Amino acid sequence: MRLTQLKYFVEICDSGGNMTRAAEKLHVSQPALSKAVRDLEEELGVLLFKRIKQRIELTADGNYFLGRVKDILRQVDELPELMHRQKDAQLLLGIHPSLSYFMLDFLSDFSADYPEITVLMSNAYNKRHNLIESVNSGKMDAAVVVFNSTKNYPDEGLFRIINLKKTKVVYVVSQNHPLAGRKTVSYADIASYPLYGHTTQAANAIMSMGIQAKLIVNTHDLRNIGVMVRQQKGGAILLRELAQAIPGSAILELEDNISANVAVVVKKEPPPSKLYVVDRFLDYVDKNKERMMYLFSN
Numbered sequence: 589m590r591l592t593q594l595k596y597f598v599e600i601c602d603s604g605g606n607m608t609r610a611a612e613k614l615h616v617s618q619p620a621l622s623k624a625v626r627d628l629e630e631e632l633g634v635l636l637f638k639r640i641k642q643r644i645e646l647t648a649d650g651n652y653f654l655g656r657v658k659d660i661l662r663q664v665d666e667l668p669e670l671m672h673r674q675k676d677a678q679l680l681l682g683i684h685p686s687l688s689y690f691m692l693d694f695l696s697d698f699s700a701d702y703p704e705i706t707v708l709m710s711n712a713y714n715k716r717h718n719l720i721e722s723v724n725s726g727k728m729d730a731a732v733v734v735f736n737s738t739k740n741y742p743d744e745g746l747f748r749i750i751n752l753k754k755t756k757v758v759y760v761v762s763q764n765h766p767l768a769g770r771k772t773v774s775y776a777d778i779a780s781y782p783l784y785g786h787t788t789q790a791a792n793a794i795m796s797m798g799i800q801a802k803l804i805v806n807t808h809d810l811r812n813i814g815v816m817v818r819q820q821k822g823g824a825i826l827l828r829e830l831a832q833a834i835p836g837s838a839i840l841e842l843e844d845n846i847s848a849n850v851a852v853v854v855k856k857e858p859p860p861s862k863l864y865v866v867d868r869f870l871d872y873v874d875k876n877k878e879r880m881m882y883l884f885s886n
Contacts, residue, residue, distance in 0.1 A: 589631055591664065594657045596624045597636065601654055605637065605644040666860075678706045679865045682719045682731035685711040685808035686786065686830055687850065691732060694879065698872050705865050711808075716740060723747065723855055729862050730854045730869055734827065736846065742853055750852040750873055753829075757786065757846040758839050760831035761823040768838040775799075775844065782822030784813050789846065790825050810834075 596614060600621065603610040611618040629636050636650035646654065683691055688711045695707055710728070716735045720742055722728040732752075735741065742749055759773050765781075767773055775793045782803040783790065794801050803822070807813060813824045814834040823840075824831070827848060831839050852873050858866045 589628070593624045593628050594661060596621055597628060598654065598657055598661065600625065601646065677704060677865045678708055679869055680729045681707055681709050682722050682728040683709055683711050684719060684732060684734050686810060686827065687732055687734065698869065701872065702868055705868060720853060723853055729858065729866055730852060733853055734848050734850055736848060746856055747853050748856050750870065751849055752852065752877060753850045755828050755848050755850065757825055757842060757848060758828050758831050759823050759842055760817060760826055760834055760837050760839050762818050763836055763838050765821060765823060765838065767823070767840065770840055772841045772843055778823055782820055783825065784816050784822060785824035785826045787825055793844065
């Protein structure tokens with residue numbers, strides 16, 4: 589089946605089934621036009637037209653085929669404009685604030701490989717569900733998220749998910765902290781000290797035990813967390829890889845050890861205007877997963 593045949597078919601329909609008129613508009617001979625229709629009918633295994641005296645009319649199959657063909661030709665006509673848009677394409681990427689630290693080198697390399705794509709990175713969405721909803725609503729084209737691998741796995745019916753790393757949440761303190769010599773701590777243990785980092789679940793657990801926490805600062809700024817951990821007798825709840833980025837610290841396991849996934853999430857069916865940038869980004873992520881995992885681990 590050739591594009592020319594489809595255009596011939598549509599012109600015959602637009603000419604009211606008048607083959608002579610259609611041949612004149614297309615600047616082809618009527619026999620050539622008739623042959624194109626016969627070839628289409630043979631390939632499809634259906635009759636597209638029924639002959640009535642000196643004119644032809646669409647069959648039910650022909651009418652259905654016409655609707656699909658018009659959609660195809662419309663998409664073909666849109667391709668030049670879509671490709672023109674891709675020259676100045678933008679990838680709107682949402683990143684969990686705590687992961688921005690690891691992503692800059694990777695995104696710089698991606699931009700170097702695809703200079704036609706502008707990456708606009710936002711770390712304004714500090715919760716998993718906000719990031720995923722931003723992708724679902726079209727505010728973001730893709731997101732790098734952290735989620736509980738057992739409770740909060742994104743809907744695979746809506747999203748394509750590339751898992752980068754499975755990790756855990758830990759408690760990190762300075763080496764002179766009173767708890768530094770322990771291997772494992774409970775929420776009751778850490779409630780006695782200022783608490784920083786990814787504190788939401790810990791704060792809820794501490795409150796549920798009826799314990800008054802000393803100080804809780806929910807922040808994702810790794811630099812500030814590192815300063816507070818080193819200078820004060822507090823501790824932070826972080827992904828293990830983030831904790832390892834704080835020099836001179838001790839990492840302790842939490843009794844309620846929370847598993848977490850770091851993943852790239854995109855909409856399963858992005859809009860046509862975004863297919864190019866999303867496909868390029870996903871291909872790059874897929875081919876460079878080992879490098880991304882290295883960045884998260886070092």
